Amino acid sequence: MIYRTMKRLEKASSVVMFGGAKLGQATQEEADQSIAYAIEQGVNHFDMAASYGDSEIRLGPWMGRIREQIFLASKTGERTAVKAKEEIYRSLERLQVDHLDLIQLHAVGTIDELDLCTAKGGVLEAVLEAKAEGLVKAIGITGHGHEAPATHLEALKRFPFDTILTPYNYFLYSMPEYRLAFDRLAEETSRQSVSLRVIKAIAKGPWKDEQPREFTTWYEPFSEQKIIDACVHFVLFRQDITGFASAGDMSLFPKIVDAASRFGEMNEAEVHHILSQIPHYASPFGAPTSIA
Numbered sequence: 001m002i003y004r005t006m007k008r009l010e011k012a013s014s015v016v017m018f019g020g021a022k023l024g025q026a027t028q029e030e031a032d033q034s035i036a037y038a039i040e041q042g043v044n045h046f047d048m049a050a051s052y053g054d055s056e057i058r059l060g061p062w063m064g065r066i067r068e069q070i071f072l073a074s075k076t077g078e079r080t081a082v083k084a085k086e087e088i089y090r091s092l093e094r095l096q097v098d099h100l101d102l103i104q105l106h107a108v109g110t111i112d113e114l115d116l117c118t119a120k121g122g123v124l125e126a127v128l129e130a131k132a133e134g135l136v137k138a139i140g141i142t143g144h145g146h147e148a149p150a151t152h153l154e155a156l157k158r159f160p161f162d163t164i165l166t167p168y169n170y171f172l173y174s175m176p177e178y179r180l181a182f183d184r185l186a187e188e189t190s191r192q193s194v195s196l197r198v199i200k201a202i203a204k205g206p207w208k209d210e211q212p213r214e215f216t217t218w219y220e221p222f223s224e225q226k227i228i229d230a231c232v233h234f235v236l237f238r239q240d241i242t243g244f245a246s247a248g249d250m251s252l253f254p255k256i257v258d259a260a261s262r263f264g265e266m267n268e269a270e271v272h273h274i275l276s277q278i279p280h281y282a283s284p285f286g287a288p289t290s291i292a
Contacts, residue, residue, distance in 0.1 A: 001042030002263060004242045006195040008162055009138055011071055011101075013243050015236060016260045017045040017197065020074075021248030024053025025216060031058035034250045039066060041257045047165075047245050048095070049075035049106055050087045056094035063096045072097065073163075075106035075142060076123060079116040084126035088135060102163060103127050103136040109143035114151055117141075118158050138162040142199075146172075146288040149181040156188055164189055165245070168198035170234050170275040171205075172283055186240050201244045202231045202256065205282030215249040219284035225255055230274040232259035233266045 003012040018038045023031045035058075038046075048056050056074065063072075074091045078084040088103060105117050105124065117123045130136045140163030141155050148166045155161060166185065172178050189196040204220045207213060215221055222228055235244050246256045275281070 007193040013045045014043045015243040017047045017243050017245045018043050019245040020048035020055040021052045022250045023055035023058040045071045047073045050091050051077050060096040071101045073102035074100050075104040077106040081121050081126040084123040088130050100136045102138045104140040104142050108141050109145035109148040145285050149185040153185045163195040165197045167200045169200050171281050195242045197242050198244045200284050201235045202228050203284040217248045221247045228255050229259045230271045233271045236263050
């Protein structure tokens, strides 16, 4: 496993982050197998969320054994301080821990959502209070959609978040406006020593109507190892990216870990050749109406 430093936090994080969404609908036995595999492979960054079904409950029983060797992150999707604080306490109880290494404002992908979070009585007040009480050590922000990078850049102007989790893959970065917004965000995260982490690395595009859904992801993922290899290489070529969240499907997790373990086997020309030839490759968020 490759590790990169989470800059301001001075934590060595596996470049593959265990995306907790994959545990949302899993049995405890299925979850145990996936978590054990992650630990065996050196994955030490677990990215959970209060909204990921039973994921926190499934990870909780492991905390007595692995808490000191992992970086534990979760998220709150609430927008008011009162509700967010309740959700943070709920996450701590479900995860069976007394603190989180990182709490993230979840699904903040537009300026309107950011306004709600940073308003008086908003969720930002709750996470600051939780940090002061020692319930969380660091504060981050996440988001989906084409406006996420620009929104997260604005977020860094309003508050010194420790981490950013924003969408990034070959197709998204091929969109000129998205590329510009992402590069501006990456430049600012580097300037502020903020850890830039990404999602949707192996997303192929939205599920088509009536298309059989073989995976538990809300978008259609790539499943062929060679293409996953190319997607992972594309992300890891950027040294300003600390890591990426694995897709929300347990069957894909070993393929993603395998791809990361072989980083360096492909060069940029090979990656471009593979990914540029894929038919029906699209943004997981559909056609953009605007990329601010």
